Amino acid sequence: MNVSEYVWQRACEWGARIVYGYPGDGVGGLDVALEQAQDRLRYVQVRHEEMAAFMATGHAKFTGEVGVCYATSGPGAIHLLNGLYDAKMDHVPVVAIVGQQARTSIGASFQQEVDLQTLFKDVAGEFVMTAMVPGQVRQLVDRAFRIASTRRCVTCVIIPNDLQELKYEDPPVAHGTTHTGTGYARPSGIPDPAVLQQAADVLNAGKRIAILVGAGALEATDEVIAVAERLQAGVAKALLGKAVLPDDLPWVTGSLGQLGTQPSWKLMTGCDTLLMIGSTFPYAEFLPKPGDARGVQIDVDGTRLSLRYPMEVNVVGDSATTLRALLPLLEQKAEGGHWRRRIERHVAAWWKTLERRAMASAEPINPQRIFWELSKRLPDRTIMTGDAGTVANWYARDIRMRRGMMGSLSGSLASLGSATPYAIAAKMAYPDRPVIAFIGDGAMQMNGLNEMITIGKYWREWSNPQLIVMVLNNRDLSQVTWEERVQIGEGKTESTQSIPDFPYHRYAELVGLVGIMVDDPEKIGAAWDEALAADRPVILNCYADGNVPPLPPRIQLRDAKNFLSMMRAEPELGSVIKETLKQVF
Numbered sequence: 001m002n003v004s005e006y007v008w009q010r011a012c013e014w015g016a017r018i019v020y021g022y023p024g025d026g027v028g029g030l031d032v033a034l035e036q037a038q039d040r041l042r043y044v045q046v047r048h049e050e051m052a053a054f055m056a057t058g059h060a061k062f063t064g065e066v067g068v069c070y071a072t073s074g075p076g077a078i079h080l081l082n083g084l085y086d087a088k089m090d091h092v093p094v095v096a097i098v099g100q101q102a103r104t105s106i107g108a109s110f111q112q113e114v115d116l117q118t119l120f121k122d123v124a125g126e127f128v129m130t131a132m133v134p135g136q137v138r139q140l141v142d143r144a145f146r147i148a149s150t151r152r153c154v155t156c157v158i159i160p161n162d163l164q165e166l167k168y169e170d171p172p173v174a175h176g177t178t179h180t181g182t183g184y185a186r187p188s189g190i191p192d193p194a195v196l197q198q199a200a201d202v203l204n205a206g207k208r209i210a211i212l213v214g215a216g217a218l219e220a221t222d223e224v225i226a227v228a229e230r231l232q233a234g235v236a237k238a239l240l241g242k243a244v245l246p247d248d249l250p251w252v253t254g255s256l257g258q259l260g261t262q263p264s265w266k267l268m269t270g271c272d273t274l275l276m277i278g279s280t281f282p283y284a285e286f287l288p289k290p291g292d293a294r295g296v297q298i299d300v301d302g303t304r305l306s307l308r309y310p311m312e313v314n315v316v317g318d319s320a321t322t323l324r325a326l327l328p329l330l331e332q333k334a335e336g337g338h339w340r341r342r343i344e345r346h347v348a349a350w351w352k353t354l355e356r357r358a359m360a361s362a363e364p365i366n367p368q369r370i371f372w373e374l375s376k377r378l379p380d381r382t383i384m385t386g387d388a389g390t391v392a393n394w395y396a397r398d399i400r401m402r403r404g405m406m407g408s409l410s411g412s413l414a415s416l417g418s419a420t421p422y423a424i425a426a427k428m429a430y431p432d433r434p435v436i437a438f439i440g441d442g443a444m445q446m447n448g449l450n451e452m453i454t455i456g457k458y459w460r461e462w463s464n465p466q467l468i469v470m471v472l473n474n475r476d477l478s479q480v481t482w483e484e485r486v487q488i489g490e491g492k493t494e495s496t497q498s499i500p501d502f503p504y505h506r507y508a509e510l511v512g513l514v515g516i517m518v519d520d521p522e523k524i525g526a527a528w529d530e531a532l533a534a535d536r537p538v539i540l541n542c543y544a545d546g547n548v549p550p551l552p553p554r555i556q557l558r559d560a561k562n563f564l565s566m567m568r569a570e571p572e573l574g575s576v577i578k579e580t581l582k583q584v585f
Contacts, residue, residue: 003134004033006168007141008041013182014145016068018042018428020052024072026099029164044428047450049076051421053083058425060092061408066148070097074112082415084123084154089412093148095155102162116158124156131159135171142180149184191317199296199313200329206273208339209233215240216278216299216319223323232333234343236264238279239396240411247400250344255396257283258552263346265553278319280304298322354398360582362545364519367472370542371398373524379434380404383426387419389440389479391472393550416443420451431462437469442477442499456511459537467537471504474546482550489562491570508539519543547575551583
């Protein structure tokens with residue numbers, strides 16, 4: 001076989017099932033070989049290379065496997081970067097395979113020649129290498145997959161186009177060669193027993209224990225529940241950890257942070273002990289003040305321990321394995337104690353508050369109601385994807401996650417445009433499961449519309465065609481608008497924030513999908529029912545009020561002063577004040 005054929009065969013041997021990409025003359029040999037490998041490696045043709053990288057990231061998040069994307073040389077490789085940074089910053093394994101100009105032309109300012117080693121050095125800093133001879137390809141592919149799996153990072157293999165069609169041969173057994181193999185086994189991650197006992201001592205001494213879980217605890221649901229019950233703790237969730245625990249547990253306080261809930265804020269400010277599991281939650285102002293609580297943290301990556309809070313005990317280990325080892329060392333705290341009852345009261349009151357906020361009137365639709373009405377209609381095993389913007393606020397707060405569901409978005413990078421490619425990746429990996437994407441109109445206009453063409457291309461192959469892309473249509477880049485109002489005390493800058501209206505539901509019909517439009521709050525439930533019953537993917541175009549504020553869990557004096565300051569320059573002042581007062585009171 002030639003080099004290109006070997007690349008895809010080796011990727012399959014590493015467990016790759018799907019590769020997301022776009023063709024080009026810099027990867028011509030890889031294109032041809034991928035066509036021949038369709039019986040064992042699924043190729044998904046995207047509309048833009050950035051989307052290929054986002055899809056590979058989404059695939060890694062939802063499956064736990066290594067995501068794979070590829071692109072041509074020059075502009076194609078450059079386009080991958082944003083999606084790859086999403087993977088890097090959220091610590092998920094992705095391998096990027098990119099083309100390059102012929103080896104003989106490198107250094108001659110040839111057309112589409114870019115210094116890819118330098119270009120990818122940051123995003124794929126753990127491993128980025130250029131293949132120069134056929135005998136080198138085996139070890140480069142093996143190393144890329146192994147390092148991505150082990151370190152949960154992005155790696156990159158660059159393959160010049162004149163190398164791609166050369167005959168592949170294993171390197172000879174000789175000095176100066178290396179012979180690698182496939183296969184990765186996740187380490188058991190069992191911590192030192194002495195460290196576990198130290199952690200148990202701190203937790204046993206605590207009287208008001210708070211737990212914060214992140215994406216690193218997604219496979220430790222039962223273990224987190226067992227520990228929380230043993231300690232009679234409340235549990236808050238970082239945004240990427242929303243699916244760790246179902247929200248029907250009365251002591252689960254929901255999301256933490258600027259997008260978080262009042263019960264999570266009260267949990268953190270009232271606790272005397274913090275147990276953080278699989279999270280590098282970035283906002284220290286939402287954690288206990290240093291010195292107010294003793295801390296224990298568990299993470300598989302020791303470099304991320306004691307990063308946000310000065311922890312007393314730092315435990316390196318897999319979340320599930322560590323919690324199982326820790327549980328027998330923990331003392332059962334009295335059930336129904338004051339701390340747990342207090343948490344449950346806060347949670348019950350909060351859900352009632354959210355319902356009242358969602359049902360408040362707006363012009364024309366309160367965005368919270370869109371999510372509230374969906375939440376009680378969600379099918380079992382739904383996978384949800386969110387975009388950056390105010391949709392992330394409402395997804396974080398108003399969606400009640402049930403056991404068996406999954407959800408994710410661009411966490412640390414918080415990039416616009418991730419919801420639709422994540423949804424496609426979820427559907428490709430799990431064609432039998434319902435998938436719902438939440439996307440703002442800014443992100444939809446940026447790149448979401450293009451990927452509806454990809455959905456139109458592939459949806460007939462899915463055993464369950466349920467895929468809904470809900471567009472929050474407020475004609476405003478509203479998250480940034482609210483940041484201008486509250487963080488810098490300025491009114492909405494219409495030249496930068498207002499965006500054109502667009503008939504998203506009619507566009508759906510152009511690409512052979514179902515389009516639904518709703519601009520009446522009393523018809524939201526029926527619109528969701530229609531979308532969930534459709535025989536093909538749907539764009540649900542929801543006209544929403546961008547002036548409904550995404551209130552933080554606690555309004556700080558600085559924010560209140562900025563809000564008052566912005567009134568002098570706010571062009572939509574009447575609506576902003578009216579909608580804010582409704583939500584606050």
